Amino acid sequence: MDWLTEHKLPIGKWLGQGVDLLNQQAAGFFDSLSMVLETILNGTTAALVWLPAWLLIAGIAGLAWWLHRSWGLVAFAVLSLLLIINLGYWQETLETLVLVLYATLFCMLIGVPLGIAAAHHPLLYTILRPILDLMQTIPTFVYLIPTLILFGLGVVPGLISTIIFALAAPVRLTWLGISSVPNTLIEAGKSFGCSKHQLLWRIELPYAMPTIMAGLTQCIMLSLSMVVIAALVGADGLGKPVVRALNTVNIEKGFEAGLAIVILAILLDRLFKQPAKQPAGAP
Amino acid sequence: MAAVEFKHVDVIFGKDQKQAAALLDQGKTRSEILAETGSVLGVADASLSVEEGTICVLMGLSGSGKSSLLRCVNGLNPVTRGELLIAHKGTTVDMANISSRQLRELRRDRIAMVFQQFGLLPWCTVRENVGFGLAVKGVPKDEVQRIANEKLALVNLSDWADKPVNELSGGMQQRVGLARAFATDADILLMDEPFSALDPLIRDRLQDELLELQKTLKRTIIFVSHDLNEALKLGNQIVIMESGRIIQAGTARDIIFKPANEYVRRFVANINPLHVLYAGVLMRPLTQFNRTQDQISLDEGWILQFDATNTPISLRLQNQEYPLQTLDYDTWMQDVVEVAEQTDQPLCVTQAGKIVGVITHKDILHSLLRQTALSTEQPM
Ligand SMILES: Nc1ncnc2c1ncn2[C@@H]1O[C@H](COP(=O)(O)OP(=O)(O)OP(=O)(O)O)[C@@H](O)[C@H]1O
Ligand SMILES: [Mg+2]
Numbered sequence: 001m002d003w004l005t006e007h008k009l010p011i012g013k014w015l016g017q018g019v020d021l022l023n024q025q026a027a028g029f030f031d032s033l034s035m036v037l038e039t040i041l042n043g044t045t046a047a048l049v050w051l052p053a054w055l056l057i058a059g060i061a062g063l064a065w066w067l068h069r070s071w072g073l074v075a076f077a078v079l080s081l082l083l084i085i086n087l088g089y090w091q092e093t094l095e096t097l098v099l100v101l102y103a104t105l106f107c108m109l110i111g112v113p114l115g116i117a118a119a120h121h122p123l124l125y126t127i128l129r130p131i132l133d134l135m136q137t138i139p140t141f142v143y144l145i146p147t148l149i150l151f152g153l154g155v156v157p158g159l160i161s162t163i164i165f166a167l168a169a170p171v172r173l174t175w176l177g178i179s180s181v182p183n184t185l186i187e188a189g190k191s192f193g194c195s196k197h198q199l200l201w202r203i204e205l206p207y208a209m210p211t212i213m214a215g216l217t218q219c220i221m222l223s224l225s226m227v228v229i230a231a232l233v234g235a236d237g238l239g240k241p242v243v244r245a246l247n248t249v250n251i252e253k254g255f256e257a258g259l260a261i262v263i264l265a266i267l268l269d270r271l272f273k274q275p276a277k278q279p280a281g282a283p
Numbered sequence: 284m285a286a287v288e289f290k291h292v293d294v295i296f297g298k299d300q301k302q303a304a305a306l307l308d309q310g311k312t313r314s315e316i317l318a319e320t321g322s323v324l325g326v327a328d329a330s331l332s333v334e335e336g337t338i339c340v341l342m343g344l345s346g347s348g349k350s351s352l353l354r355c356v357n358g359l360n361p362v363t364r365g366e367l368l369i370a371h372k373g374t375t376v377d378m379a380n381i382s383s384r385q386l387r388e389l390r391r392d393r394i395a396m397v398f399q400q401f402g403l404l405p406w407c408t409v410r411e412n413v414g415f416g417l418a419v420k421g422v423p424k425d426e427v428q429r430i431a432n433e434k435l436a437l438v439n440l441s442d443w444a445d446k447p448v449n450e451l452s453g454g455m456q457q458r459v460g461l462a463r464a465f466a467t468d469a470d471i472l473l474m475d476e477p478f479s480a481l482d483p484l485i486r487d488r489l490q491d492e493l494l495e496l497q498k499t500l501k502r503t504i505i506f507v508s509h510d511l512n513e514a515l516k517l518g519n520q521i522v523i524m525e526s527g528r529i530i531q532a533g534t535a536r537d538i539i540f541k542p543a544n545e546y547v548r549r550f551v552a553n554i555n556p557l558h559v560l561y562a563g564v565l566m567r568p569l570t571q572f573n574r575t576q577d578q579i580s581l582d583e584g585w586i587l588q589f590d591a592t593n594t595p596i597s598l599r600l601q602n603q604e605y606p607l608q609t610l611d612y613d614t615w616m617q618d619v620v621e622v623a624e625q626t627d628q629p630l631c632v633t634q635a636g637k638i639v640g641v642i643t644h645k646d647i648l649h650s651l652l653r654q655t656a657l658s659t660e661q662p663m
Contacts, residue, residue, distance in 0.1 A: 188402035191357050192416040192467070193391030202419070206406050 019146045034151045041098055041155050045236075048094045056094075057081045064271060073270055080263045089238060089260040096227050096237035096264065099155060103162040103223040107170050108216060110163075115174025115215075116200070125175060132168040140165055140229050148233050158230030166222035173215030177208025210274055217272050224265050238264070284370070285332040286471060286503040287356060292329045292365035292379075294351045294527075297322025300363050313526050325351030325360065327527040333520070335470075336501040340508055340518035342550070348527040349507040350475050356505060357394045357473060358386050369393070369471070391420045395464035399476040401456045403448045403463075410435065410444040412459050416467040434462040437496065454485035461493070465500065474506045478513070490516055511550040515539070515559040523547050535559060556651060557617040562610050565619060565650050566632040566640030569595075582643045585629050595638050598628055609633050610642070616650075623647060 023030070048056065057078055064073045084093050118125040143164055147157040181204050189203040205212075231239025238261050245254030295303045303322035306315065313324040326348040333339040341349040354360040355367055355378060362379035369376050371393060376385060395416065403412045411418075414431040422430075435441050438458040448456060457477055464472055478486040490513060497504065508514050514521045515535040522532045523546070531543035539559065542548040572579040577589040586599040598605040608626045610619060612634040623630060623644060632640040 182400075184398055184400045184402040185404065187359055188396070188398060188404075188415075189419075191359060191390055191394070191396040191473075192419050192463075193387045193389075194419050195387065198419055202415075203404070206404070209406075 015146075019149055023149055030150045031152075034154075034156045037156045037159060038154060041102055041159065044102070045095050045098045048098065049091055053081075053085060053090060060267075060271075067271060076270070077267060080267055084260050084263060087256050087260055089241070089257060092236070092238045092241065092257070093260055093264060095235075096224075096239070096261070099159060099162065099227070099230060099235060099237055100220060100223040100264075100268070103159055103166060103226075104216065104219045106159075106163050107167045107219045107223075111167055111170030111215070111219070112174045112212060115171045115212075116178055116204075118171065118175045119178035119204075128171070132171060135164055136168045140226070144229065144233055153234040155230075155235040157233040158226075158235030161233070162223050162226040162230055165226050166219045169218040169222055170212070170215040173211050173218065174208065177211030177215075178204050180211075181207045213272075213274050217269060217274075220268050220272060221265065224261065224268070227261060284335050285368075286335040286370060287333040287505065288366075288368040289329050289331045289352070289355075290366040290368065292352070292355060292367055293327055293363045294325035294348070294355060294360055295322050295363040296325055296351075304364055324527050326355075329365075329529050331522060331529060331532060333503060333505060335503050337519040338497065338504040338506055338517050339520045339522060340506045340514040341522050341524060342508055342511060342514040343524035343530075345509060346526070347524040349509075349524055351527075352524070353473055353475055353505055353507050356471070357390055357396060391416070391467065393469050394471045394473060395467055395469035397457070397460045397464045397472065397474040397477040399479055401453075401460050401480075403456055403459055405447070405449050407448065408445050409440060409448055409451065409459055412448055413462045413466050415463055416469075420467065430466055431462075434466045437465065438462045438492070452485075453481050454489060457481060457489060458492075461489075461496075465496075470502055472502045472504045474504060476507050476509065479509070486513075493517065511538075511554050512558055515554060523550070536564070557620065558615060560616040560650060561612070562614040562616075562619050562630075562632045562642065563612040563634070563640075565616060565646055566642045567646060568640045569638070572641075579641075581629050581641060582645045585643070587629070587631075587641065595631060600628075607631050607638075609638065612639070616647075620647060 060081065061074045061077050064070070064077045084090060114128070118128050140161060144157070144161055147160045147164075151157040151160060185203050185207060186199065189199045194202060227237055227239040228242050229239070231237060231243045238257055241257035242254055242261075244250070245257060293304060293307065295307075297303060297320065299320040299322050303316050303320045303324065306319060307324065307327060311319070313327075316322060316324050329348075329352055331339075341352060343349050351360050355362050356369070358378060358381065365379060367378035369378060369389065371389060376389065378386075381389075404415065407415070410428065410431045413434050414427040417427045417430060432441065432444065435444055438461055440455060440458055440462065443451060443455065448459060451459065457480075460477065464474075478489050481489065494517065506514075506517060508517075511521075515538065518535065520532060521535060521538050523530045523538065523543070525546050531538065531547050533541075538547065539551055539554070542551050569579070572581075577591075579587040579589075581587060584600055587595050588597045588599055588604075590596045595607060597607060605628055608622065608628060609631045610622060610633070612632055619630065619642060623642070629641050629643045631638045632642060
């Protein structure tokens with residue numbers, strides 16, 4: 001046993017050196033990536049903050065109506081947003097919203113094609129699976145440090161950590177949706193002369209769409225759950241008051257900021273959740 | 284002309300096809316090949332030619348290789364060895380040896396398929412499903428719509444065009460499947476047990492509808508069935524398969540009256556003659572009767588009366604005159620029996636407008652006996 005402890009494998013050291021190497025060799029790349037992302041996110045936030053609040057609320061209410069045709073949801077959206085303004089967290093809510101939506105956008109942009117590829121190439125899925133497991137189970141703080149080193153303080157490391165944490169959901173659900181397309185449908189497509197491309201767009205994606213949308217909702221929720229952690233590396237938003245409340249043991253403040261997060265979560269969930277309909281025609 | 288021709292087609296599923304084929308040549312059976320190589324013999328040495336505009340039914344027990352043979356025709360299954368020739372654009376294409384571009388072209392323009400489980404797209408409307416093949420071909424939208432409407436009218440589903448498909452009953456869904464296959468104007472239709480998932484009454488009706496459509500559309504249809512009644516009813520040519528091999532190919536009469544072996548005989552024993560035999564088989568030709576002057580004497584005192592031009596004009600029973608009751612040569616036995624039951628007199632069979640034979644009640648009973656005699660003739 002002594003021998004084992006004496007000859008410690010330098011795993012942590014290797015990883016640290018790897019990150020250092022990346023930081024030295026590709027500093028320019030990471031810096032410019034960081035800058036671009038920061039500009040996009042901050043720009044969007046600034047634009048939303050600049051808009052009058054009532055206009056945004058009306059817009060979200062309109063979206064709720066357009067997506068779900070439900071007056072109940074519209075009323076809920078308006079009232080909950082008014083409550084957030086009343087709590088005094090309007091700007092923080094917008095910052096969080098932007099972070100969550102961009103994280104989700106990038107997750108879907110990466111995750112959906114990856115999920116499709118994995119469904120078409122079983123070998124890729126075999127390789128991907130442990131990586132996805134790792135991304136979901138490894139404690140967030142562990143990769144918070146390298147992202148911090150590579151991207152510096154601010155909203156970008158928050159965004160990257162959130163993406164790492166939430167990416168597995170859309171990949172998995174896209175994979176699930178695409179690989180559960182019934183064989184008869186694939187054969188029907190082929191027998192009418194579909195090319196691979198047509199098979200994907202006319203058969204596989206429409207069939208998998210409800211599952212992929214479930215991946216989207218999950219991705220949003222996972223991103224929201226990262227808000228406080230993102231605040232630790234300097235991302236603005238509702239996480240900040242929570243962290244501050246924690247440091248100053250301020251129960252009232254912590255509770256109010258937490259409430260705003262919960263409201264945002266419920267609102268986004270209701271907005272993006274598909275009406276409780278099974279994938280049409282699923283057995 | 285043969286629209287599709289199979290020449291010594293083997294289909295083998297599995298990795299070790301070369302070795303499996305070698306074993307097949309040594310005369311090994313399917314289970315021996317499976318045991319030695321792990322490859323499944325789907326079809327062995329199938330030779331068959333399907334004439335243009337006819338219905339060819341592949342028949343056999345589950346696992347006999349019907350689907351495997353059928354699916355070679357549009358490349359859903361590979362042809363391991365042999366040739367599968369399809370006439371295309373003035374030349375013949377060999378499916379065993381086809382480029383993917385050519386395969387796609389054939390599937391888009393020449394060959395359509397109807398599936399047992401329908402294979403409809405549940406997120407699309409009925410009309411969109413019918414237009415699927417056309418949309419894949421890149422036909423403009425309004426043209427797709429027009430043709431889809433036309434084909435929906437063909438299968439009597441015009442009122443359902445804008446409904447999602449899963450609101451339709453099974454029988455209706457399969458009609459959508461048929462309309463979709465007709466829509467691309469493919470002249471070869473592959474149908475893999477299209478009516479097996481439906482209940483018997485609906486199945487019977489769809490068979491009738493298919494026969495009716497075929498009268499005008501005249502497609503080349505290869506149809507898989509495990510029901511000899513269905514095969515006899517639909518098929519111009521019936522192909523009986525057993526563990527991957529073709530046992531017998533022929534017309535309904537060949538199969539019923541000259542079954543090639545015990546396996547076929549067992550199928551024949553279970554058919555329902557009402558749907559399989561027809562007036563032309565049941566009748567006794569006029570030439571078989573003894574004629575005295577202008578009369579023929581039938582069973583049970585019935586007399587057939589001729590006029591001066593040698594045409595039958597009436598029936599007589601005990602000096603009472605009855606008008607003639609005529610039936611077409613192609614009338615199913617079921618309808619013959621129905622008419623016989625209603626009219627209670629001998630029936631005259633016409634072919635091309637001329638009376639060629641007579642069916643008496645005795646003939647009907649006799650044919651029933653002959654069929655059952657045949658099926659019980661040799662104990663199994
Ligand atoms: N893709 C495949 N891979 C491996 N074996 C297959 C494949 N398709 C068919 N087989 C095997 O080939 C044999 C013939 O199958 P096939 O589907 O042609 O039979 P069938 O006559 O259509 O039967 P059924 O009435 O059950 O549909 C079966 O033993 C089946 O297990
Ligand atoms: Mg089959």
